[in-house]
Amino acid sequence: MLLLTCSAAALTAGSMPTAAATPDETTTPARSEGSPRAYQVGEEQVADVRIDYAARTARQVISRPGSSYVKVHFAALALADGDRVTVSDPTGAEVHTYSGDPTKGEAAATDSLHTRQGSGFWALSITGDTAVVxxxxxxxxxxxxxTGVVVDKYFRGYSKAEQAQRDLGILSVCQTDARRDSVCYQQSHPTEYGKSRSVAKILYNGASHCTAWRLGSTNRLMTNNHCIGTASQLASMEMWFDYACATCGGNNPKPAVKVTGAQFLKTSANLDYTLFSVNNFASIESFGYLLLDVRAPVRNERIYITGHGDGDPNELSIFEDTQGGATCDVDNPNSDSINMGYYxxxxxxxxxxxxxxxxxxxVIALHHLGGCLNEGTRIELIYPEIKDLIDNGGGTPPPPPPGGKFENTNNVTIADSPGAAVTSDVVVTGQPGNAPSTLKVNVDIKHTWRGDVVIDLVAPDGSAYRLKNSSSSDSADNVIVTYTVNASTEVANGTWKLKVQDVARYDTGYIDAWSLQY
Structure with missing residues (x-):
């Protein structure tokens, strides 16, 4: 066996089980994945990190030596206008910026992405063992x-040594492990290598992980239902693209491109798939996408798998046991009513x-079970349920979701400070499901000193999204801007409000018009 990975040591192999795994199997050998589940790669830690405006230092370090990542939770973030907090690695190569609490509508449109799980919010993770706030x-x-910054907890990723201590054996490795870093195949198998770039690691609830991949040319990704089963679970997810070794066998994964979940589109527990979209889709478009092979698999046809087993940088499984030996193939095209099996x-x-x-x-199957045979749901069964939601390379992509422009052109006078905030309503109707992750808010405000003005978008349920903070140094006239807001957690239909307040004296203005573009 030749096992080259940038983050995993060589693993010992055991005997190969002969029984296929099933979702309710309870006597699977230790080396089998058994029932579908997300794989734990980290744990939550309690913290008491505070930076207030009276503090002598504006910098705090959260570090656990050897950890593979650190993901910080903000219990409170209340900043003066124009201030911001960053979460970064010690070198500044990876930086996430927040100017306000996004759960209270205080974040700017240019702030970094975040995830949600319970109260407060989680910053995007920092790769490595140290996060600097x-x-x-x-x-x-x-x-x-x-009041400043309060960090009350964080997730940290296990080191490889800790993962090895927690593992009972090699899950779903049949005889010897022939996987290699995807970059190892860049020259010998360029097509397979190219396909691996469309695949992402999922960091789930900060402590577990699975694999996902881009499906078609539009903003669509696929994974298992047992990895993402609900919209609330999707809100806690990070997807790491381009998380791969730079050289074959080197301990040098590239900085990942991290995005978060947006719309929860379709799922099936029986077929164990979920289709979803992500925020900041433009940042991952360059990595390409995969298409579906909608047919029955054929016994002994060659296959390959690319993914993030053990949370490692991307690997390719092309050979079954040894490099240059037998290639992976379909060993049982119908191991049960929904699966095909392979070693x-x-x-x-x-x-x-x-x-x-x-x-x-x-893609001919969606991997979801181990046990040697390992198993994947046949794509021919999934495709009929999602075909109207994806572009599978058949020519014309699916039409975009129903959209529309909803506008209010009635003038609303903005009271000079210390007057109360004013609002202007737009009523949205006929839109299915939730608002988009790229909701366009077109604002036209006439004002003689725009730095005095604070602007929020208020959703039908009262949630506020900060569009603009005040700035004492911005003396220009008028606010004529289109903001992009991730409103994917909000119901689309209902009364939306543009809330505007003048927070400094002497200058006046009015809301001329504003609109929402779906």
């Missing part, structure tokens, strides 16, 4: 309500990986 001041005096190596965290037919380089 820094308060950056713009110079304005804080108000009594500007191609996977491990905990490979759930959601695409199984590709070498003849077409398209």
């Amino acid at each position: 820094t308060l950056h001041r713009a110079g304005r005096a804080p108000s009594t309500s500007d 191609c190596d996977t491990s905990g965290g490979s759930s959601g990986s695409p199984v590709l037919a070498a003849s077409s380089n398209k």
Whole structure:
């Protein structure tokens, strides 16, 4: 066996079980994935990190030596206008910026993505064992309500040594582990390598992980239902694209491109799939996408798998046992009513990986079970349930979701400070489901000193999204801007409000018009 991975040591192999796994199997050998589940790769830690405006230092470090990542939770974030907090690695190569609490509508449209699980919010994770939390001041005096930063907990990823201690054996590796870093195949198998770039690691609830991949040219991703089963679970997810070794066998994964879940589109517990979209889709478009091979698998046809087993940087499983030996193939095209079986190596965290037919380089199964045979749901069964939601390369992509423009052109006078905030309503009707993750808010406000103005978008349920903070140095006239808001957790239909307040004296203005573009 030749096992080259940038983050995993060589693993010992045991005997190969002969029984296929099933979702309710309870006597699976230790080396089998058994019932579908997300693979735990980290744990939550309690913290008491505070940076207030009276603090002597504006920088705090959260570190657990050897950890693979750190993901910080903000219990409170209340900043003066113009201030911001960053979460970064010690070198500044990875930086996430927040100017306000997004759960209270205080974040700017340019703030970094975040995830939600319970109260407060979670910053995007930092790869490595150290996260640096820094308060950056713009110079304005804080108000009594500007209390600064409170971090009450964080997730940290297990080191490889800790993972090895927790593992009972190699999950779903049949005989010897022939997987290699995807970059190892860049020259010898360029097509397979190219397909691996469309695959992402899922960080689930900060402590577990699975695999997902881009499906078609539009904003669609697929994984297992047992990885993402509900919209609330999707809100806690990060997807790491381009998380792969730079060189074959080197301990040098690239900085990942991290995005978060947006719309929960379709799922099936029986077929164990979920279709969803992500925020900041433009940042991952360059990694390409996969298409579906909608047909019955054929016994002995060659296949390969690409994914993030054990949470490692991307690996390819092309050979069954040894490099240059027998290639992965379909060993049982109908291992039960929904699955096909294979001895191609996977491990905990490979759930959601695409199984590709070498003849077409398209996805023929969705991996979700281990046990040697390992198993994946046949794509021919999934496709009929999602065909109207995806572009499978058949020519014309599916039409975009029903959209529309909803506008209010009635003028609303903005009271000079210390007057109360004013609102202007737009009523949205006929839109299915939730608002989009790229909701366009077109604002036209006439004002003689726009730096005085604070603007919020208020959703039908009362949730507020900060569009603009005040700025004492911005003396220009008028606010004529289109903001992009991730409103995917809000019901689309209902009364939306543009809330505007003048927070400094002497200058006046009015809301001329505003609109929502779906």
